[in-house]
Amino acid sequence: GESVGLHLPTLSVQEGDNSIINCAYSNSASDYFIWYKQESGKGPQFIIDIRSNMDKRQGQRVTVLLNKTVKHLSLQIAATQPGDSAVYFCAESHTGGFKTIFGAGTRLFVKA
Amino acid sequence: DVKVTQSSRYLVKRTGEKVFLECVQDMDHENMFWYRQDPGLGLRLIYFSYDVKMKEKGDIPEGYSVSREKKERFSLILESASTNQTSMYLCASYQVNQPQHFGDGTRLSIL
Numbered sequence: 389g390e391s392v393g394l395h396l397p398t399l400s401v402q403e404g405d406n407s408i409i410n411c412a413y414s415n416s417a418s419d420y421f422i423w424y425k426q427e428s429g430k431g432p433q434f435i436i437d438i439r440s441n442m443d444k445r446q447g448q449r450v451t452v453l454l455n456k457t458v459k460h461l462s463l464q465i466a467a468t469q470p471g472d473s474a475v476y477f478c479a480e481s482h483t484g485g486f487k488t489i490f491g492a493g494t495r496l497f498v499k500a
Numbered sequence: 501d502v503k504v505t506q507s508s509r510y511l512v513k514r515t516g517e518k519v520f521l522e523c524v525q526d527m528d529h530e531n532m533f534w535y536r537q538d539p540g541l542g543l544r545l546i547y548f549s550y551d552v553k554m555k556e557k558g559d560i561p562e563g564y565s566v567s568r569e570k571k572e573r574f575s576l577i578l579e580s581a582s583t584n585q586t587s588m589y590l591c592a593s594y595q596v597n598q599p600q601h602f603g604d605g606t607r608l609s610i611l
Contacts, residue, residue: 431590431603432600477543487545491542
């Protein structure tokens with residue numbers, strides 16, 4: 389069935405380094421992808437999204453890359469800070485659809 | 501900014517009780533969702549609604565029902581709570597082709 393998965397359940401990085409969180413998706417019909425951040429005790433918070441007509445999109449300190457050929461999505465966080473420590477989810481959906489499929493999440497630890 | 505508000509952050513109920521979880525959004529979104537979140541299982545869709553009085557089953561609707569009497573409010577009902585319904589419950593709303601906006605969740609314990 390459809391699934392969105394993450395390659396690593398946890399990622400530990402040094403403060404100031406760049407972080408890369410990866411995600412694989414399986415539904416070729418998906419054309420809208422989202423990254424969420426979930427801090428302890430809070431709901432998922434939207435970070436950045438990308439549509440399938442793009443392969444890269446940049447936000448503030450974050451970049452999302454989309455490789456449709458291998459159905460791979462990544463989130464890059466520049467100059468990782470302690471406040472970036474959280475669980476990060478990727479999600480996929482398709483235009484006009486109601487349902488979003490979420491990955492299981494990657495926990496990011498930032499070491500001071 | 502979109503605000504999705506869940507009425508309770510923590511809730512403790514007993515087996516067999518009828519439990520109501522309330523969710524309100526302030527952005528006039530058509531679509532609202534209820535998920536449960538369990539360690540290792542990610543977010544699983546229970547029910548969603550794409551309009552007032554409209555509802556659709558998600559992936560795990562058994563033991564739950566929903567109510568959408570007003571556009572801004574979407575209620576999740578546990579008809580007869582059981583211990584396997586102990587979980588984090590998340591409500592979300594969105595407009596199609598936009599990201600979902602989540603509440604901060606209700607951590608429900610069934611004793």
